[in-house]
Each structure stands twice: as C-alpha cells, then as structure tokens.
Amino acid sequence: MKTQILIKTANDWFEFSKSKTGQLDFVGKWENDSLPDVEGYQEIVSSTYFSPAWYIFVQSALNCNPIIYVASDVDVSDKDTFDYLVHIGPLIAAVEAKDSLLAGELFLRRREVFEKFAQLTQYIMEPLCVEILFSICYGKMNNLDADEIPLIFESAKKKLEFDSSRESLEQAFMRYFKKNSVTLTLPLVGTNFYHWDDDIVPESLTKLTDNLNADNLLGNAEKIRAAKHSFYEALKVSAQAEPYNQADKNAIIVCIENVEAKLFGNPGLEKAGHIRALAAKIIREAKPKMMSYSARLVSLNYRQIVVQMVI
Secondary structure, X not given: OOOOEEEEOOOOEXXXXXXXXXXXXXXXEOOOOOOOOOOOOEEEEOOOOXXXXXXXXXXXXXXXXXXXXXXXXXXXXXXXXXXXXXXXXXXXXXXXXXXXXXXXXXXXXXXXXXXXXXXXXXXHHHHHHHXXXXXXXXXXXXXXXXXXXXXXXXXXXXXXXXXXXXXXXXXXHHHHHHHOXXXXXXXXXXXXXXXXXXXXXXXXXHHHHOOOOOOOHHHHHHHHHHHHHHHHHOOOEEEEEOOXXXXXXXXXXXXXXXXXXXXXXXXXEEEEEXXXXXXXXXXXXXXXXXXXXXXXXXEEOOOOXXXXXXX
C-alpha cells in the first residue's frame, strides 16, 4: 500500500495514514533502509508555533522545520486534520529526542488542536509521558497541577502505577526514579544570580560573518552555521548535587563552560543556574547517593537555558 502521509523532521521520517472514513492514524517511525519516495506528493510546511530561529542553539534533532508530505490521492483539507498535521511534527521530534520540557511546552501551546485527536496524541506522547509530566509540573517556575493536563497525566499514571490513596504524586515520581534510569530536560532557574549568560553570543562569534562575500555565499554561510552549532553543542555541562548549600540541602547546581573563554582555548566551567528546588528535591531523595548527573545543553536563547540530565 502506498504511503499516504509522511512527516520529515531533522533526522527521521514518520508515517501517518488516513482511512476512507477520514480517521487519521499514526503508523510510526519510518524504519525502512531506503528513504521514502515522495515524488508527486504535496509538500506542506509545519506551523511556526515552533521555530529554531528563536534559539541561539537548539539540539540537532530539533534544528528543523518539519515538512509534511501528502500523497496526491489523500485529502487533508478538513480543518481539524490539516491543523493537526501542521502542528504535530515538532511534538513528535521533541518526543523522539527525549526533550520532555519542549514536548510539554509544545503540547500546552496548541493543546486545543492536539486534544481534538486525543487518543492519537496520547499514543505519540506515551513513551515520554512521565518525563513530560515531571518537567512541566515540577521543573518550571510557573506551577501547573497534573490534573490540568489529563491527557498526559492519565498516561503517566499507568507508568508510575500511581494510586492517590497510597501516596502523593511526588512520592510516585521518587519511587519511579529509584527503579529507573530517566532522561529529563529541565530549565535552569536563578540564572540572574550568576553571569554565565552575560555574553552567550560573543563578538568574536558574530564577526565570523564579516568576511562573507557573494562567491559561494550559501556554502560559506552554512559552514559558519555548522561551526557555531557544533561549538555550542560541545560546551561541557556539569550537573551536581550541592549538599553543602545552606539554603537547600537538595540543591542541584549546573555549571557550563564559559563561551568566550572556550573560544580562546581556555577551559573553565562557570555556575549557570540551578534545577528548580521542587524538582531537585524529588531527584535527590530518589537517588541520594547519586551526586553527579550526565548532562548536556539542549537549547539556549536569551530567556532560557535548558539542559538534559540522566538520573
């Protein structure tokens, strides 16, 4: 059977189907060795409710504007179907990249669109539902109750084996984290107390474009883009427990290499911020002997620093 609908993200292809009765379904990730043949397909650009242009750096898996390919004999003109297809690509990419924070934020930005296809969205988000719930409810400073996002909460409950008559949601997360290795993306808080992000785009980086000329403009611009991306991607990140912190014994401090110092060949971590206290408490109490966490930078802009941690 001919593939009906495909969504191309930075690294992968994902397939959807549409039945004769108009039902949209998620087939899954394209696993064939050969790339799909989309000749003659209608090419549709994803909504700009997410754009890599907003970032100084965003991880490779999300550094794209997903494209939707629709076979010529497939009708996606229905408002709700079209609306869903042009929004679901970035969410799929975020789930695939295990970016729990971004996946949750994207869902919240267009929840009315996604909730019209509730079962489909729930199925797509299910592999990361626990991490998404944690990042959104405990990682961000603006408190959100789990009951406010039932589509995610219901899936997470099953994985957490959560029973509110026996324990709190915080206790359920602690129990789950004790048993499992979990990958979380979390924003840093308290960054205003430090100076790491005072100059995250130093002049020496911006000057790379000064010598661009009309000869092979696109090629040279791409080299600069790739070099900048690789540079930020390679910044060393440290996430460690801070039991000596007098204000919070469960604190987790995140340090990142100084951008300008690294440009001049000088290694050196600087304090960038903390994991939110509510999230740090759950992580630390779940694994009190774990003092250091594998971490990397996943996105950076002038408003937010986001790291991925494995706990």
